Amino acid sequence: MPALSEEQRAFAEAIRDFCARETIPRGESHSAELYAKLAELGWLGVVVGEEHGGSGGGAVDMVVLLDELASGNVPVNGIGTTFIVAGAYERFGTDEQKEAMLGGIARGTVEAIAMSEPGAGSDVGALTCRAERSNGAYAVNGQKTWISNAHISDHVLLVARTSRDGTKHEGLTMLEVPAGIDGMEVRPIDTMGGREVNDLFFTDCAVPAEGLIGEEGRGWTQLMAGLNHERLIIAAQALGLARRAFADALSFVREREQFGRPVGTFQALRHRLADLATEIECTALLVYDVAARVDANPGAMFPREASMAKLKATETAKRAALEGMQMMGGYGYATEYDMERHVRSALVTTIFGGTNEIQRDIIGKTYGL
Amino acid sequence: MAATETVRKPDFQSKRKHFIFTDEHDQLRESIRGFVTREFAPHAEEWEETTFPDECFTKMGAQGFLGLDKPEAYGGEGGDYYSALVLGEEMVHAKSGGLAMGVAVQTDMAMPPILAFGTEEQKQEWVVPAIKGEKILCLGITEPDAGSDVAGIKTRAVRDGDDYVINGSKTYITNGHRADVIVLVTKTDPEAGYDGFTLFLVPMDAPGVIREKRLQKLGMHASDTALLAFQDVRVPSTAVLGQVGKGFYHIMWELQGERLIGAAGCVSGAQRCFEQTLAYALERTAFGRQIGKFQVIRHKFAEMATKIESARQMVYVTAWRHNNGEYPVREISMAKLHAARIAVEVADECIQIHGGAGYMKEYGVERVWRDMRLNRIGAGTDEIMLDVIGRSYGL
Numbered sequence: 001m002p003a004l005s006e007e008q009r010a011f012a013e014a015i016r017d018f019c020a021r022e023t024i025p026r027g028e029s030h031s032a033e034l035y036a037k038l039a040e041l042g043w044l045g046v047v048v049g050e051e052h053g054g055s056g057g058g059a060v061d062m063v064v065l066l067d068e069l070a071s072g073n074v075p076v077n078g079i080g081t082t083f084i085v086a087g088a089y090e091r092f093g094t095d096e097q098k099e100a101m102l103g104g105i106a107r108g109t110v111e112a113i114a115m116s117e118p119g120a121g122s123d124v125g126a127l128t129c130r131a132e133r134s135n136g137a138y139a140v141n142g143q144k145t146w147i148s149n150a151h152i153s154d155h156v157l158l159v160a161r162t163s164r165d166g167t168k169h170e171g172l173t174m175l176e177v178p179a180g181i182d183g184m185e186v187r188p189i190d191t192m193g194g195r196e197v198n199d200l201f202f203t204d205c206a207v208p209a210e211g212l213i214g215e216e217g218r219g220w221t222q223l224m225a226g227l228n229h230e231r232l233i234i235a236a237q238a239l240g241l242a243r244r245a246f247a248d249a250l251s252f253v254r255e256r257e258q259f260g261r262p263v264g265t266f267q268a269l270r271h272r273l274a275d276l277a278t279e280i281e282c283t284a285l286l287v288y289d290v291a292a293r294v295d296a297n298p299g300a301m302f303p304r305e306a307s308m309a310k311l312k313a314t315e316t317a318k319r320a321a322l323e324g325m326q327m328m329g330g331y332g333y334a335t336e337y338d339m340e341r342h343v344r345s346a347l348v349t350t351i352f353g354g355t356n357e358i359q360r361d362i363i364g365k366t367y368g369l
Numbered sequence: 370m371a372a373t374e375t376v377r378k379p380d381f382q383s384k385r386k387h388f389i390f391t392d393e394h395d396q397l398r399e400s401i402r403g404f405v406t407r408e409f410a411p412h413a414e415e416w417e418e419t420t421f422p423d424e425c426f427t428k429m430g431a432q433g434f435l436g437l438d439k440p441e442a443y444g445g446e447g448g449d450y451y452s453a454l455v456l457g458e459e460m461v462h463a464k465s466g467g468l469a470m471g472v473a474v475q476t477d478m479a480m481p482p483i484l485a486f487g488t489e490e491q492k493q494e495w496v497v498p499a500i501k502g503e504k505i506l507c508l509g510i511t512e513p514d515a516g517s518d519v520a521g522i523k524t525r526a527v528r529d530g531d532d533y534v535i536n537g538s539k540t541y542i543t544n545g546h547r548a549d550v551i552v553l554v555t556k557t558d559p560e561a562g563y564d565g566f567t568l569f570l571v572p573m574d575a576p577g578v579i580r581e582k583r584l585q586k587l588g589m590h591a592s593d594t595a596l597l598a599f600q601d602v603r604v605p606s607t608a609v610l611g612q613v614g615k616g617f618y619h620i621m622w623e624l625q626g627e628r629l630i631g632a633a634g635c636v637s638g639a640q641r642c643f644e645q646t647l648a649y650a651l652e653r654t655a656f657g658r659q660i661g662k663f664q665v666i667r668h669k670f671a672e673m674a675t676k677i678e679s680a681r682q683m684v685y686v687t688a689w690r691h692n693n694g695e696y697p698v699r700e701i702s703m704a705k706l707h708a709a710r711i712a713v714e715v716a717d718e719c720i721q722i723h724g725g726a727g728y729m730k731e732y733g734v735e736r737v738w739r740d741m742r743l744n745r746i747g748a749g750t751d752e753i754m755l756d757v758i759g760r761s762y763g764l
Contacts, residue, residue, distance in 0.1 A: 267664035 003060060003292040012064050015043070019072025026338075029077040029196050030110070030152060038069075038076065039108030047086040052102035059229070059291040063236040067287075070240025071247070073338065077196060078110035078149045080233050085111035085157045087229040088174065092214030092222050097176070104154060112153035114144040114177075114200055115223070121146075122358050124159075125168035125220070129202065131160035131175060133216075137206040138162070138175055140183070144200040146352070150186050151198050154179055158207070159219050172219030176211035192344050224301075227354075228294050231306035234353040235287045238313035241349070242280050242320040245342045249273070249324035252331065269327055276320055283316040304366040311359040314349035321346040389451050389689050397437070397452055401459040404432055409463035416591040417736070421468045423505065423547055426475065430502025435476055439484065443492055444500045450692040453477060454684075457630040458637040464733065466740025467591025469634055474543045475499060477630040479506035479552045482568065482623045486611030491570060495550055507548035507573075509539040509597065510620060516541075517753050519554070520617060524599060526555035526567060533557075533609070535571065535602040538581075541747075545595025546580055548573050553599075554620050557613060566616030569608045577602035588739030625701050627748050629687060632701075632708035635744050636681045639708075639715040642737045643673055646719040649726070660722070669718055676711040683707055699761040706754035709744035716741045 004012065018041070025031050038044050046061045048054025055061075062083065069076060082105055089101045105111060120127040129142025140160055150156055156177040163171030177184060183205030188195045214222045250273060253264030263269060290309040293302055321342040325332035332339045350356045390398075408428060412421075429435050437452040439445025446452070456476065460469035483496050483506075498504035515521035524537025535555060542551070551571050558565035571578065582596035611619045647670060650661030660666055683704040690697040716738035720727035727734045745751045 268668050271665050 003288045004064070008060060008064055011061065012068050015065060015068035016072060019068070019074055022074070024073055025075065029075050029194055030149070031075050032152075034074055035076050035078060035110070036108050038079075039106070042106070044079070044082075044108060045106035047083050047090070048102040048106045049090065049098075052098055053106040054102065058295040059232055060288065060295055062229075063232060063239075063287060063291040066233060066236035067240040067243070067284075070237045071243040072240075073244055078152055080237060081113055081149045081153070082109070082111045083233050084113050084226065084230050085155075087226050088113070088157060088213065088222065091225055092174070096210075097213065101155070101176070109154040110149055110152050111155055111157065112147055112150040113157040113159075114147045114150065115159045116146045117143060118145050122355055124223075125172075127159065127161060127172070129158070129160045131158075131162050131173060131207065133162065133209070136209050138173075138209065138211070140175070140177070140202040140205040140207055142202050144202075145197075146189070147186075147198045147200050148196055148352070150179075150200055151188055151195070156184075156200065157213065159223065162216055169220040171217055172223075173216045174213040174219045174222055175207050176213055177205070177207050178211075181205060181207070191348070193348055194344075228302055228306045230353055231310040231359075232287070232291055232294065234349060235290070235306075235309040235313040238310075238317040238346070238349045239280075239284055239287050241342060241346055242283065242313070242317040245317070245320040245324040245339065245346070246273070246276055246280055248337070248339055248342070249276075249320075249327050252328050252337070256328075256331070263327070272323060272327065276323055279316055280320065283312050287313055304363055307354075307359040307362045310353060311356050311363070314346075314356060317346040317349055387685050389685055389692070390455070394451055394455050397448075398455050398459055400432075401434060401456060402462050404434070405460060405463040409465065409468060413463060413465040413468070413591065416465055416468065418590070420546075420593045421465065421471065421591050425468060425472070426502035426505055428502070429472060430500060435472070435502050436500035437476075439476075439480065439496070439500055443484075443496045450688060453630065454633050454688050457633040461634065461637045461641050465591045466638065466736070466743075467589040470589055470743075471544050471592050473627075473630055473634065474508060475502075475506050478623065478627045479508045479550075481626050482552055482610060482619055483570070485622070486568070486619055487570075488607070490607065491610065495570060504549040505544055505547050507542055507544035507551050507595075508623075509542050509545075509551045509553045511541045512538055513540050513596075517750055519620065520563060520566075522554060522556060522566075524553070524555045525559075526557050526569060528557070528606075529603075532603050532605055533569065535569065535577075535599045535604065537599050539597045539599075540595075541584065542595040542597055543592055545597055546583060546593040551578075551597070552610060554616055557616075561614060563617045564614045566620070567613045568610040568616040568619050569604055570610050571599070571602060571604055571608060575602050575604065587742060588736070589743055590739075624749060625691075625696070625698060628705040629684065629691065629701050631744060631748050632680070632684045632704045633688075635708035635712035635741065636677060636684055638737060638741055639673075639677050639680070639712040642716050642719045642734060643670070643677060646670075646722050646734065649723055649732075653724075653726075666722060669722060673715045673718055677715060680704070680708040680711050699758055702749070702754045702757040702761075705749065706751055706758070709741075710751065712741040712744055713738070 022034060042055060043065055045054030046057035046065050050056040086102060086105050089098050093101060115124055117127050117129060129144060131138040131140045158175045158177045159172055160175060161171055162173040165171060183203050185201040187199045189197050189199060191197060253269055254262050256263050287309045290302060290305045293305060321339065325339050325343050328337065328339055331337050409425065433446050434456060436445030437448045437456055438450055441447040453476065457473065460472060463469060480496060480499055483491055495504060499506050510519060512522050512524060514523065524535065524539065526533040526535045549572065551573055553569045553571045555567055555569055556565055557567040577600040579598040579600060580595055581598050584594040584596055586594060650666060651659050653660050687697055687700040687704045690700060719734050720738055723732060723734050726732045
């Protein structure tokens, strides 16, 4: 990657070494053991400032970590939502909140963020989960759905409605909800990817008022401020997944023989891999370039480019995994190999973090359409 | 399978039959193919420079090819819709997209509304000679400011006593420089919305009809394309075609037939291009073998053939629906969309397979691409087809 400094190259190298020497468990999407090792190495602190125990890294450093971990097939799915939460606290947390949360993240806690509801997916502004201020707490009632990692997280960053005045985007508030709190029930949802997402049921759940993150009623604006990061997190993971799917497909088609030769030497497959490799290269350049722009322009928002990175990387991951499966034939479909899991992982990436349809709308609108 | 039964092997060379075509249609096919191959194909390259001569119409007319599915009462052959389809397919052997398009305007765009909505006088005046090829027809819908948005046309026809006076302009008019009459879409009542349009049969030699410009295009060079102006053109009220105020609906009906025949032409154009390219891929050698034997090239032909076949079946089945009395607007839109898209994809791939030769005029493949490219735009853009299809589901 041309955008990488010497340090960043060394970081990438170190992560690759980690992936190579660690025993990668199969069948889980988040290994607490491996996650703890990442914390020990200080790598989870890449999104945390030095004052809170992190390494004070930028967007590119974060992309390197996520890309290389995904490419190295390390199952640490908790990292994505954790990094999103870290960003929110960096931007809007009080000093105490940052100390507690960011320090915790650097040390290896997993965090979750809850926006979606049964009646509010793409249309986040339609969310209705209520948080009513009373007696030094917020009484929360409602339901959140598709909440990744809420079953293993220390807290949930809840986006709830504190007021019905004004437009649907006004009156939203970010609240810190500790795991295990009375009045919050976490129920897992079975998906194609396994059990990674949850329904959250809030019944008169009393969230301490100190859990207010940023300002009451400014939840929407605060969410929007995090989009650069959120899109890049997903883009980086998807890029790594695409690179992994390609690598797995490549190594298979070099080994597997039919009609007297490695199947990869048939021209059709050679060309399909060439097309995939070219697309992945372009995707990588886009993702790293957007991250570099974010680093070079602190405080600036890149709605168009961040959405492009998310859109392209996830479509590429999906294509790489699906093509990889097809090129591996029956072995692509069998659980013995990783490819079918790559497919299952890739298929959700075009949906979460803002569907690719929403990304296209965002990009198109930046052209005045 | 019993041991005594013979082992079945595929016969890839056998003629493919489709249930809509009878032996008569097949004979007609041979007849048209032979005629256009002899009479037109040798001149196709020349006509790219000069446009085809008017006598192509009289020659076709003399063979009965301009009235295949038209009533015998007007000099037509009285055949079914499938015979029109056969013409649309076989014209491709003239190797001139522009000629095929000019003929299609005559037989499948301008003539059908006159037959469907015209008075007996109008049919005698225009259809009888058009079937002979002695009069040439054109159709005027599009304007400089109104293409996809047909309802946005501004050409006005104002009642004045027993006449109408027409002012406006039309563009992209095929046959516009050679036609004797134009089926013209005008606005007669600006307050009436979709019920404010009227079709007129306007003689092209009427005072005030001006052939402003001969438009230069990417492809379809053998066809003349006109920018027309209408300046105080006076026509009698007997020039109204169909019902006053119903012109929009009349023309929407006309477009369906136009789109289906266009789709048929796309399929057959793609097929001919495919066959020419296949022959090339079996001749041309590189790296010690016929280029068609490289797996990727083999797969390209497989993809193209599959696309062509899927488009063909859509066209044929939709023609069957149409012939059966249905008004299959959704399916016609699908067939047109798909056929136009694959025709361009096939032509593009055929150029690529030819390599440098594909870029040379001499091989004719580049002309197929340039001619086919119109089909994703003309008679309703891909985008409009997608909208029609999508809306047909209540969206």
